[in-house]
Amino acid sequence: MRGTAGRAAGAHLPREPGQADLRGEGDPGGGARARAGRPRPLTAPRVLFLTESFHPVLGGGEAHIRALGRDLVRTGMPALVVTRRGEEAWPAEDAVDGVRVVRVPPSGPGRTGKYRMVPGALAALHRLRGAYDVLVVRGTRVLGVPGLMAARAAGKRVVMQPEVNGELSGEVYTWGQPLAGTLADRAIRAATRARNLLLRDADAFVAMSRRIREEFLAAGIPPEKAVLLPHGVDTERFHPASPEQRRSARARFALPADALVIAYTGRLLRGKGLEDLLAAFARIAPEMPAAHLLVVGSGAGQSLSIEDALRAAVTRAGLDARVTFTGRLDDVADALRAADVFAFPSLFEGLGISLVEAAAAGLPAVGARTGGIVDVIEDGASGLLFTPGDVGDLAAQLRALAHDGDARARMGARARQVALARFDQRSALSAYRALLSEVARRGRPAG
Secondary structure: OOOOOOOOOOOOOOOOOOOOOOOOOOOHHHHHHHHHOOOOOOOOOOEEEEEOOOOOOOOHHHHHHHHHHHHHHHOOOOEEEEEEOOOOOOOOEEEEOOEEEEEEOOOOOOOOHHHHOHHHHHHHHHHOOOOOOEEEEEOHHHHHHHHHHHHHHOOOEEEEEOOOOOOOOOHHHHOOOOOOOOHHHHHHHHHHHHHHHHHOOOOEEEEOOHHHHHHHHHOOOOHHHEEEOOOOEOOOOOOOOOHHHHHHHHHHOOOOOOOEEEEEEOOOEOOOOHHHHHHHHHHHHHHOOOEEEEEEEOOOOOOOEOHHHHHHHHHHOOOOOOEEEOEOOOOOHHHHHOOOEEEEOOOOOOOOHHHHHHHHOOOOEEEEOOOOHHHHOOEOOOEEEEOOOOHHHHHHHHHHHHOOHHHHHHHHHHHHHHHHHHOEHHHHHHHHHHHHHHHHHHOOOOO
């Protein structure tokens, strides 16, 4: 990260080499376009990403926006980010990989922060109205309607990109709660339908998985607006490990050289199915003395963190010698090189960039049969699927892979093929650039 904590909001930063001038505040041309409300066609639009969280927060969505912004700047399409200032120590403004980042209040933990950021986000969009042509809203639940209204008032084009499946169906609001058929359930679904009527005015909707695109169509989004664009990963950085790389990685994390390592990478949050993973591992550990669980990531600072509870559960189960917590890692590639099997038990997942990274690393995976996970794991070919929340089923699939080295090798090779064919980052970024250029060229649809 560049910049210093405490920089005043709105302070101008020196441009980095190759970074376009994105300031735009008070830009006469931008203001005129905003007042006219009729955006001109553009082939290299300036793009503003509106997102609840961004670097230095680690997550698949945050990594995707960072990679996309970096790629846009590299190819001559200026980009900036408006996001929440999650911690007071973070600068109100800085530049990340050549992308200007504007952070708005409030700071601090808590689930209400993403709602309380709306006024600041709207103020930033207004102030920056001369600095962008296309708004990309990551996450429709909180920022979708406010972002759309602000951008339309300024005569801008809008692309919507949900974070997870269930945002447009309303399922995300009732996940984990026994509300089916209740008055609360009906009210939530009615409110979701009303909100979707407003969101339909956006120029394009990006789905990272087939499940999310199906939700778009069910919500009445025209098929020509509903675009399937999975996130990609760097398939050169994430690659199958050589024997020497595996030995080195295991030494780094103090793992037994001959262990059967089952790895998870990601945030340690409620809903990721990690309680089920620990329970399943506890079932297979007695019969598999070589098995070791490597948990990569942290929940620190997150309102849904279960990191402390997970560590306590491991101690209660007497598995401290069999489970390794690494804490936050900025680069998980080395951890994946130490693994034999990847576990992804998430109960609710848009795609799972961690899962795609593991596939690129040539790891067979055991994943929950939900959301975009089924787009990554070919059941029986590149990994095994289990029923979400079913600890017995998860344990059975882990056991099956642990006992069959030939299957692990075969599935790992197929996982790598899937990653190269469907989730290569260069292809994914190129497709996203093409979408933004297309939206810019056609302008705002009539009606």
